[in-house]
Amino acid sequence: MRKFSLLDHQLIPKHEIMLEDELKSVLKQYAIEKEQLPKIKVVDPVIQEIGAQVGDVVKITRNSQTAGEAFYYRLVIA
Template sequence: MSERKYSLLNHELIPKHEIMSEEELKLVLKSYNIGKEQLPKIKVEDPVIKEIGAQAGEVVRITRNSQTAGEAFYYRLVIA
């Protein structure tokens, strides 16, 4: 497989993905009154997850532009 020469994150249709810190995650889980395992999942093999270097067990915050809310946040638990 050849090395990718461009970043997926620079494409206009790919929203911002970032690995959350434990402190940020605690606040989000508390605000939604849920456990980490209750979050929607995303596979570690996902191309964007590979690019940002997220590992199984980490949580990724996805920031999408919204016409009504400005920015909308989505959270995904990275799984193997």
């Protein structure tokens, strides 16, 4: 029996844990601290599926009719 993956659903955008170098670049670009990012709980089903831990930053890539791709960043909290 194949396990269902939330990430395979067309309405769930791509979620990935950011690498430290990429995160530093984004924080510098927006002149903010990591704690100023919008939050997402560690118990969120997609966060659990990708294996993110408290303190990680997740990059969410959504398709946009006007921008093509739009990136959103969320700090994983307890």
